[in-house]
Amino acid sequence: MALPRPYEKPEDSPDARLVAEAARGSPDALAALYSRYARELLALAYRLLQSRQDAEDVVHDVFVGLPEALRRYEERGSLGPWLRKITARVALMRLREQRARPVVELDERRAHASVNAPETALTIEQALRALSPNLRAVLVLKEIEGFTHAEIATMLDISVGASEVRLHRALIAMRATLIDNT
Amino acid sequence: MMRLFFRRRRMSDFADAIRPELAAIPTPEPTEQLLDRILASRAATARVILPEPLTPRSRVPRRAIVAIAVAAVALLMLVPSVHRAPSTGEDVFASSGFLAREAFAQSADRDGGRRLPPVALARPQAIRPLALEFSRRVQNATGQLVKESVDSLAVVPATVDGTPVWQITSRLRELVATQLRVETETLYVARADLRALSRAVHVSPYSRFERINVQQRFQGDSLTGRMTTDGPSIGAGRAIARRLRPELGPYLTGAFVPLALMTVPMSPTWSASADLLGWAVVPRDVYTPIELRVEGEEYLTVPAGTFDCWRLSIRFSDGPISYWIRKSDGLGVRVLDERNAATTGTRETVLRRVTE
Numbered sequence: 156m157a158l159p160r161p162y163e164k165p166e167d168s169p170d171a172r173l174v175a176e177a178a179r180g181s182p183d184a185l186a187a188l189y190s191r192y193a194r195e196l197l198a199l200a201y202r203l204l205q206s207r208q209d210a211e212d213v214v215h216d217v218f219v220g221l222p223e224a225l226r227r228y229e230e231r232g233s234l235g236p237w238l239r240k241i242t243a244r245v246a247l248m249r250l251r252e253q254r255a256r257p258v259v260e261l262d263e264r265r266a267h268a269s270v271n272a273p274e275t276a277l278t279i280e281q282a283l284r285a286l287s288p289n290l291r292a293v294l295v296l297k298e299i300e301g302f303t304h305a306e307i308a309t310m311l312d313i314s315v316g317a318s319e320v321r322l323h324r325a326l327i328a329m330r331a332t333l334i335d336n337t
Numbered sequence: 338m339m340r341l342f343f344r345r346r347r348m349s350d351f352a353d354a355i356r357p358e359l360a361a362i363p364t365p366e367p368t369e370q371l372l373d374r375i376l377a378s379r380a381a382t383a384r385v386i387l388p389e390p391l392t393p394r395s396r397v398p399r400r401a402i403v404a405i406a407v408a409a410v411a412l413l414m415l416v417p418s419v420h421r422a423p424s425t426g427e428d429v430f431a432s433s434g435f436l437a438r439e440a441f442a443q444s445a446d447r448d449g450g451r452r453l454p455p456v457a458l459a460r461p462q463a464i465r466p467l468a469l470e471f472s473r474r475v476q477n478a479t480g481q482l483v484k485e486s487v488d489s490l491a492v493v494p495a496t497v498d499g500t501p502v503w504q505i506t507s508r509l510r511e512l513v514a515t516q517l518r519v520e521t522e523t524l525y526v527a528r529a530d531l532r533a534l535s536r537a538v539h540v541s542p543y544s545r546f547e548r549i550n551v552q553q554r555f556q557g558d559s560l561t562g563r564m565t566t567d568g569p570s571i572g573a574g575r576a577i578a579r580r581l582r583p584e585l586g587p588y589l590t591g592a593f594v595p596l597a598l599m600t601v602p603m604s605p606t607w608s609a610s611a612d613l614l615g616w617a618v619v620p621r622d623v624y625t626p627i628e629l630r631v632e633g634e635e636y637l638t639v640p641a642g643t644f645d646c647w648r649l650s651i652r653f654s655d656g657p658i659s660y661w662i663r664k665s666d667g668l669g670v671r672v673l674d675e676r677n678a679a680t681t682g683t684r685e686t687v688l689r690r691v692t693e
Contacts, residue, residue, distance in 0.1 A: 180379070182376050182379065182380075185375070185376065185379065186372060186376065189367065189372050189375065190372075193367035193371070193372070194366065194367050197364065197365055197366075197367050197371075198364035198365075201364045201365055202362070202364065207365045210365065211365070211371050214367065214371065214375075215371060215374055215375055215378065216385045216387075217385075217387065218375040219375055219378045219379055219383055219384065219385045220384065220385030220386060220387040220578075221387070222379070223384065223386070223387075223576055224387040227389075237390055240390030241387050241388065241389075241390050244387075244388040244390065245387065245388065248388070279355060279358045279359060279362060280362045283359065283362065294359075295359075298352055298355075298356050298359055299356070299359050299360050322352075323348055326348045326351055326352055327348065329351075329355065330348075330351055333355075
C-alpha cells in the first residue's frame, strides 16, 4: 500500500533539520524520514532477504533505533547512503541468523510479480531467488544497490577478492538458471 | 589467460544486460501500518542499537606489509620486553564477575552451537534464603598478595508484580589504591523456574565515572535496559537491546553463579554448558560461553569450614579455571583462576561464612 499520510512536503524539510529533530526523538521527524527513505530501504532489505515480513522487520528496527543512531551520525555525506549502509548491515545480520530457517513466500511473490511485471522479470526473479544467500547478497549489493566491492567486503567481512569471486559465481549461476528456463 | 579475460568480459556483459531487469524486480511498498508499528515501538520505549555503517578497509600493498613486519620484528629484538599493567579499561562499559574477569570473550553474533548439553536448573526448590560471604584474593606472579576484597551475597524471598521471586543481592567491596570500590548486583529470578526477570548493577567508581548503573529486563529472548553514569553523566546513557539466543544458555549472571549448581543433580561424569551474562552494553560483553565438567572429588578446607566437594573445571575461550562446590547442596565454595598466573597473577575466591 502506498503512503497516503499527509506529511509536510519532504522536499521542504532539509535532512539536517530532520536529523536534529529525529535525534531528539520527535515522532514527526521520524515519520518524515520514513516517508523520504523507507521505500528504498525496504527495497534493499527485501532484495537481500527475499521476504516482505523480514524486510519490514529490518526497516522497523532501523527506524526504531534511528534516533539514538543519529546522535552518532556525522554529517560527512548525505543521509541516504548512510541509512542504506546501516540497513544493509541489519539485513545481513538477519540473513546470518536465518541461515538455519529459510523462509519461502514463493506463492505471494509469484502473484505479486505476475501482476506487476513482465514474464522475463519473473524469470530473473526466480534466478535471483535460486542463488545461495551468500551469492545473492553480493549480486544485490553490487549490481542493484551499487555498492563497491570494497564496501561489500567490509559489510560481509570478507576480502575484496572474495567479493569479486562471489559476484562472478552469482552471475554464472544466474545465467545457467536463465538458460535452463528458456 | 586470454580465456579467463574473455570469460570475465562475457560475465561483465551479462551483468550489464540483466542489471535493468534486476532493478525492475518488484519490491514491497512501505505501508502506513509499518510506520505506525515503528512509532508504537518508540512510544513503548523499545530501542534497537544499530550497527555502525563500516567504512571499507584501506588496502595495504603486500610490499608494505612485509616491510612493516620486518620493522616490527626488528623492533621487538631491539626493545627489551616490558610487562604492561592490564588496561584499566577507560569507558569500556563491561562487566567482571564472580568467576573472575570473563568479560570480552564473546560477542552476541557467536556462530555455531554448543558442544555440551545445557546446564539444567532442575531443582529450583533447592534455592533457599541464605547469606554468604566470600573472600577474593589476587596474587601476582611471585606470590605476593596484591588485592583482597570481600564479596557478600544474600538470597531473600520477595514478590514482583504478584510473582514470587528470589531477590539475590551481591556486593563486592575492594580497595583499589586508596579508594574503596563497590560493585553491587541485584537480580530477581522467578522462584518457580529461576528465569531471570530483572537485574541492576551499580559500580562505584568505574573508570572515569563516579558511578555506572546498568539496568536490565528479561522478556522471552529479549534483553533490554539502559546504562547510565553519574559524575560525569553521559546524558541519557546507552540503550541496551539484545537478543539472547534461545538455543544457548542458560544465561547466568555473576550473582547467581555461586547458587546455580545448587539446582543441578551432580555425578562424577557430569558435564554441561551455560553462558555468563555480561552487561550487554557493548556487543562483545553480551554473554560468554562456558563449559563445566566434574573433574574429581575432594575435601576442601576454607574459612567457612571443611566440606566434601565436587571439583569442576569451567572452560572459557582462553582456558579453564577450577571451581569447587559442596556435595551436600551444590553451593560454590572456591574459585581458582590461574589462566594468567605468569602475567597478571592468580585469582582465588573462597567461602568465608554461610548464614541460613
